[in-house]
Amino acid sequence: METKKKFESYEDFVENYELNIPENYNFSFDTLDELAREPERLAMIHIDPEGGRRDYTFGYFKEQSCRLANALKDRGVQKGDRVMLILYRRVEFWIAMLALHRLGAMPIPSPSLLTDKDIRERVNYADITGLICEDSICGRVDKARKECPGLRTLVQVDGELNQDWEAWDDVVQSGAADYPRPEGAPGGEDPFLIFFSSGTTGMPKMVLHTYTYAYSHYTTAAYWHDLEPGDIHLTLSDTGWGKCVWGKFYGQWMAGAVIFVWDFRGKFVPAELLEMLAGHNVTTFCAPPTVYRFLVREDLTRYDLSNLRHCTTAGELLNDSVFHAWKEATGLSLYEGYGQTETTLQVATFKFMEPKPSSIGRPVPGWDIVLLGQDGAPVPKGEEGEICIRLHTETGNNGVMGLFASYLDESEKTAEVKAGGHYHTGDKVWEDEEGYFWFMGRTDDLIKSSGYRVGPFEVESALVSHDAVVEAAVTGVPDPVRGQAIKATLVLAQGYAGTDELTKELQDHVKKITAPYKYPRIIEYVAELPKTISGKIKRAEIRKADETKYN
Numbered sequence: 001m002e003t004k005k006k007f008e009s010y011e012d013f014v015e016n017y018e019l020n021i022p023e024n025y026n027f028s029f030d031t032l033d034e035l036a037r038e039p040e041r042l043a044m045i046h047i048d049p050e051g052g053r054r055d056y057t058f059g060y061f062k063e064q065s066c067r068l069a070n071a072l073k074d075r076g077v078q079k080g081d082r083v084m085l086i087l088y089r090r091v092e093f094w095i096a097m098l099a100l101h102r103l104g105a106m107p108i109p110s111p112s113l114l115t116d117k118d119i120r121e122r123v124n125y126a127d128i129t130g131l132i133c134e135d136s137i138c139g140r141v142d143k144a145r146k147e148c149p150g151l152r153t154l155v156q157v158d159g160e161l162n163q164d165w166e167a168w169d170d171v172v173q174s175g176a177a178d179y180p181r182p183e184g185a186p187g188g189e190d191p192f193l194i195f196f197s198s199g200t201t202g203m204p205k206m207v208l209h210t211y212t213y214a215y216s217h218y219t220t221a222a223y224w225h226d227l228e229p230g231d232i233h234l235t236l237s238d239t240g241w242g243k244c245v246w247g248k249f250y251g252q253w254m255a256g257a258v259i260f261v262w263d264f265r266g267k268f269v270p271a272e273l274l275e276m277l278a279g280h281n282v283t284t285f286c287a288p289p290t291v292y293r294f295l296v297r298e299d300l301t302r303y304d305l306s307n308l309r310h311c312t313t314a315g316e317l318l319n320d321s322v323f324h325a326w327k328e329a330t331g332l333s334l335y336e337g338y339g340q341t342e343t344t345l346q347v348a349t350f351k352f353m354e355p356k357p358s359s360i361g362r363p364v365p366g367w368d369i370v371l372l373g374q375d376g377a378p379v380p381k382g383e384e385g386e387i388c389i390r391l392h393t394e395t396g397n398n399g400v401m402g403l404f405a406s407y408l409d410e411s412e413k414t415a416e417v418k419a420g421g422h423y424h425t426g427d428k429v430w431e432d433e434e435g436y437f438w439f440m441g442r443t444d445d446l447i448k449s450s451g452y453r454v455g456p457f458e459v460e461s462a463l464v465s466h467d468a469v470v471e472a473a474v475t476g477v478p479d480p481v482r483g484q485a486i487k488a489t490l491v492l493a494q495g496y497a498g499t500d501e502l503t504k505e506l507q508d509h510v511k512k513i514t515a516p517y518k519y520p521r522i523i524e525y526v527a528e529l530p531k532t533i534s535g536k537i538k539r540a541e542i543r544k545a546d547e548t549k550y551n
Contacts, residue, residue, distance in 0.1 A: 001031070001034060001254065002019065002020070002218050002222070002254060004222045004223075004228070004255065005017070007350075007352050008352065009352055009353075010350065010352065010353050010362055010435075012352075013223070013350065013352065013365060014365050017219075017223075017365045017366075018365070018366075019215065019216065019218060019219065019366065019401060021212060021215045021401065023188065024185070024187035024188040024211075025187050025188060025211055025212060025214075025215050026101060026102075026181075026185060026186060026187035026211055027098075027101055027211070027214040027215070027250055028065060028098045028099075028101040028102045029102070029181045029185065029187075030187075031214075031250070031253065031254055032058065032061060032062060032065070032098060032253070033062055035058040035253060036058040036059050036061070036062035038058065039057060039058060039059025039062070040057050040059060041057060041058050041059075042055055042056075042057060042258050043056050043057055043058045043060070043061055043253065043258065043259065044056040044061075044091065044094070044258065044259045044260075044261060045232065045258060045259070045260045045261070045280060046090075046091055046261045046263065047260075047261065047262045047263060047276065047280070048090075048263055049263055049264065049265050053280070054091075056091060058253075061094060061095065061098060063177050064095045064172060065095050065098035065099045065102065065179075066099075066102070066175070066176070066177055066178055066179035067099075067172045067173065067174075067175035067176065067177055068095055068096065068099035068171065068172050068175055069098075069099040069100075069102040069103050069175065069179045070175030070176045070179055071171045071172060071174045071175030072099060072100075072103060072105070072130075072153070072171075072175075073103060074174070074175065075153055075171075076152070076153070077100075077103060077105050077129075077130055077153055078103065078104070078105065079103060079104030079105065079186055079190075080104065080105070080106070080191065081103075081105040081106070081129050081130060082105070082106050082108060082126055082127060082128045082129060082130075082194065083096075083100055083105050083106065083107055083108065083128065083129070083130035083131065083132065083153070084107075084108045084110050084119075084122070084123065084126075084128045084130070084131045084132070084133075085097070085107055085108065085109050085110060085131075085132050085133075085239070086110050086111075086112055086114065086119075086131070086132075086133045086134060086137050086141075086240070087112075087132065087133070087134055087157060087239055088112060088134060088238075088239065088263055088265065089238065089239055089261050089262065089263040089264075090157070090263055091261075092132070092157050092168060093109075093239045094249065095172075096132050097109075097245075097249070101186075101192070101211075101214075102179050102185075103186070104185070104186030104190060104191075105130070106191055106192065106193060106194050106208075107193055107194070108122075108126060108128065108193075108194045108195070108196065108206075109193075109195065109239055109240050109241070109242075109244065109245075110122070110196065110240050111238060111240030111241065112134065112137060112238070112240060113240075114137075114140070115140065116140040116141070116143035116144040117144070119140055119141055119144040119148075120143075120144035120145075120147050120148060122196060122204075123144065123145070123148045123150070123151060124147070124148055124150070125206075126194065126196075126206055126408070127150055128148075128150065128151065129150055129151065129152055129153060130151070130152070130153035130154070130155075131151060131153070131154055131155070132155040132157065132168075133154070133155070133156060133157065134157055134158065135156055135157060135158045135159025135160070135162070136159070138156055138159075138162045138165060139162070141154070142162065142163075154166065155167075155168055155171050156168060186211065187211045188210070188211055188212065189210045189211070189212065189396045189397070189405075190210060190211055191208055191210060191405070192208075192209050192210050192211040192213055192214070193208075193209045193213065193245075194206050194207065194208055194209075194408060195207045195209075195241075195242050195341050197341045197342075205407045205410060205413060206407060206408035206409065206410070207341050207342050207404050207407065207408075208404060208405045208406050208407070208408040209397075209404050209405065210396060210397055210405050212397065212401050212402070213344065213397075213401075213402055213404075214245075214249075214250040215250075215254075215401065216344045216366070216401045216402030217245065217246060217249075217250040217251030217254070217344055217345075217402075218250075218251050218254045218255065219251070219344070219345055219364060219365075219366070220246055220247075220251045220337075220344060220345045221233075221250075221251030221252045221254060221255040221257065222251065222254070222255040223348075223350050223351075224312055224335065224337050224345055224348045224350060225247070225251075225252070225255075225257075225284050225286060225310065225312055226284060226310045226350075226351045227251075227252060227255040227256070227257040227284060228255070228256065228257075229255070229256030229257070230256065230257070230258070231255075231256075231257040231258065231283045231284055232257070232258045232260050232280065232281060232282050232283050232284075232307075233247070233248070233252050233257045233258070233259060233260060233282070233283070233284045233285070233286075234248075234260040234261075234262065234276070234277070234282045234284075234285050234286070235247025235248045235252075235285075235286040235287070236262075236273070236285075236286070236287040236288075236291055242341045243314075243315070246339070246344070246345070247286050248260075248261060257284075260276075260280060260282055262276050268291070268294075270291075270294040270295050270297070270298050271298055273291070273295065274295065274298060274300070274302075274303045274305075275303070277303070277305060277308060278303040278304045278305055281307040282307065282308060283307050283308060283309050283310070284308070284309065284310045284311070284312075285308060285310075285311050285312070286311070286312040286313065286314070287313060288313060288314065288315035288316055289313050289315070289316050289317065289318040289319070289322060290316065290471075292311075292313060292318070292322050292326055292334065293319075293322050293464065295326070296322055296325040296326055296329060300329040300330065301329075305330055308330065308332065309332070310332070310335070310351065311326070311330075311332050311333070311334050311335065312334070312335045312336070312337060313334050313335070313336055313337070314336060314337040314338060314339070314360075316457070317358060317439055317457040317458070317460065317461045318334060318336055318357065318358055318461075319357075319358065319461035319462070319464055319465045320357040320358060320461075320465070321465040322334075322465075323355075323357035323358075324357070333355045334355065334357075335348070335349040335350065335351070335355055335361075336348065336349050336355070336358075336359065336360045336361055337349070337360065337361065338360040338361070338427075338437070338439065340425060340427075341404075342403065342404040342417075342423070342425075343367075343389075343402055343403055343404070343425075344402035345364050345402075346363065346364055346367045346369065346387070346389070346425075347360050347361050347362065347363055347364060347367075347369070347387070347437050348360070348361040348362070348364055349361035349362070349436075356436050358438065358458075358461065359432075359436040359437060359438050360429070360437050360438070360439050361436060361437065362435050362436055362437065363437075366400070366401060366402070367389055367400070367402075368389060368390040368392075368400070369387060369388070369389060369390075370385075370388050370390060370422070371384075371385025371386065371387060371388070371429065371430075371431060372385050372386050372388045372422070372424075373385050373386075376420060381430075381431045381432065381433055382430060382431070382432070382433075383430060384428050384429070384430045384440055384446075384453060384455075385428065385429065385430070385431075386424060386425065386426065386427065386428055386443060387425040387427050387428075387429055387437075388422040388423065388424050388425065389403065389422060389423040389425070390421060390422055391418065391421055391422060391423060398418065398423070400423075403423060426442055426443050426444075427439065427440075427441070427442060427443070428440040428441060428442070428443055428446060428455065439455070439457055440455025440457065440458070441455040441456045441457050444540075445475075445539055447474070447475070447476035447484050447486055448476065448483050448484050449476065449479070449482045449483060449484045449485060449486055449517070454476075454486060454517075454518050456473070456474035456475065456539065457474075458514055458518065459472075459474040459486065459488065459510060459514065459518050459519075459520060460472040460473065460474050460488075462509065462510045462513040462514050462518075463488055463490065463506060463509075463510060463520075465509075465513065466505075466506060466509050467493065468492055468493055468496040468502060468505075468506070469490055469491070469492065469493065469506070470491045470492060470493050471490070471491040471529055471537075472488055472489070472490050472491075473488070473489045473490075473529050473537045473539055473542055474486060474487070474488050474489075474520065475487050475489070475539050475542050475543050475546065476543070477522060477543075477546045477549070477550040478547075478550050479550075485521045485522060485550075486518065486519065486520045486521055486522070487520055487521070487522040487523070487524065487546065488506075488520035488522070488523045488524070489523075489524045489526055489529060489542055490506075490523060490524070490525055490526070491525075491526060491527065491528060491529060492525060498523075498525030503523045506520075506523060507519045507520065507521075507523070529542075530542065
């Protein structure tokens with residue numbers, strides 16, 4: 001187990017920080033089972049959809065995951081099998097993940113919003129043989145599995161049992177309570193976990209990580225989340241996405257923290273989240289900027305947030321107004337971070353750094369980052385470049401702990417992004433004189449207008465800082481003079497209407513906040529933005545719809 005060190009500065013961190021991963025590392029055996037040597041030690045505080053609280057210990061997670069591993073093994077699940085998990089923020093998710101890690105079967109966490117068509121496509125595309133599922137979603141699975149001949153293990157959590165499914169409780173209780181580490185146990189560079197990437201176009205890719213991936217999240221938890229033993233940490237993420245294991249699993253337990261899980265269903269209500277933070281003495285918190293944007297609109301003086309000592313954010317650009325409003329209300333800065341489904345934390349602002357609002361921070365030790373221009377050469381400070389990771393070996397995760405091994409079964413797509421000795425993230429930033437990175441957007445989202453290259457996030461950030469705007473998507477449309485004109489597609493707050501007067505007001509607002517040439521010459525008002533099931537804006541879909549409008 002790692003021991004957290006104190007660093008005086010970013011330079012001290014870079015020079016003296018190193019992860020020492022055990023040989024053939026397996027999180028379930030090497031971390032969970034070690035923590036369970038204190039079986040009554042608190043591991044998780046869980047709040048169910050009705051608001052009921054239950055505390056879980058490491059001894060509980062060890063026993064339950066051992067029972068499930070034995071039970072699944074008895075049912076033919078083995079090393080290399082692919083098992084889809086469609087579960088809400090319930091404790092069974094963690095047990096299932098830990099059990100599959102013991103077996104060497106690969107869990108595929110999946111969102112509850114998947115349709116029967118999505119399930120059918122993913123099960124067949126990924127050769128999935130097992131599925132552990134919410135009772136409310138089993139019906140969709142049943143529709144899909146008529147065309148999924150490879151599915152053979154079906155476990156249902158909760159509810160009246162569906163035909164051909166086994167009940168979770170019965171399965172778990174059928175397994176022995178001990179699962180000693182077997183000879184040749186999975187670990188190290190063995191296949192560990194698959195995420196379906198939330199691509200905004202086409203079929204999502206299968207992102208394969210090895211067992212070392214879990215260990216690399218120690219940095220995320222101990223230094224970005226600034227966790228100390230006994231901290232209560234809440235990352236607001238669903239279990240169907242990579243951010244869940246970033247913020248409420250591996251690194252947090254390695255750092256000695258208690259994971260706080262709020263299993264809310266349906267629409268997010270800011271006041272309820274604030275009640276959770278205050279009522280359960282949460283000490284550290286991580287959420288996307290959109291969540292903080294809703295929180296600062298509440299009367300924060302009504303909630304006792306005195307136990308909250310550190311806050312982080314990632315997933316989209318944080319606009320200055322939210323940063324300052326949160327700090328004014330709580331006294332806490334927001335520390336940004338950046339990474340991908342394919343990686344762990346690559347760039348971040350840490351507690352021993354001065355946060356710059358809207359900057360994602362500086363490179364994390366262990367990630368050899370270079371910003372490359374369109375010609376493949378490094379760019380100087382102040383100029384935009386693609387975030388690229390230098391690769392150190394030719395196979396697996398290329399000698400970079402936390403980097404994905406491959407897009408499973410898609411060697412050509414893997415080769416496209418791992419080319420020329422680098423992993424190409426597809427994300428553009430520029431670096432200031434102090435080494436801080438400033439996110440501009442995906443390479444294919446950048447707008448070329450009148451000789452300028454404009455990143456959508458800066459314009460979107462300016463727009464959402466206006467009270468009238470709830471969400472914004474900025475794209476380029478064809479323009480005979482400028483090449484592309486900047487267009488904003490907006491969702492308005494309640495009480496506002498998309499009038500010519502508001503359009504002019506928003507354009508002037510952007511001109512005041514950012515460079516005047518970046519203001520949107522076209523503004524369209526919509527009821528909602530097209531999004532992936534992970535909530536990412538489909539700018540490509542907006543651009544495609546605009547091709548006929550503006551050509």
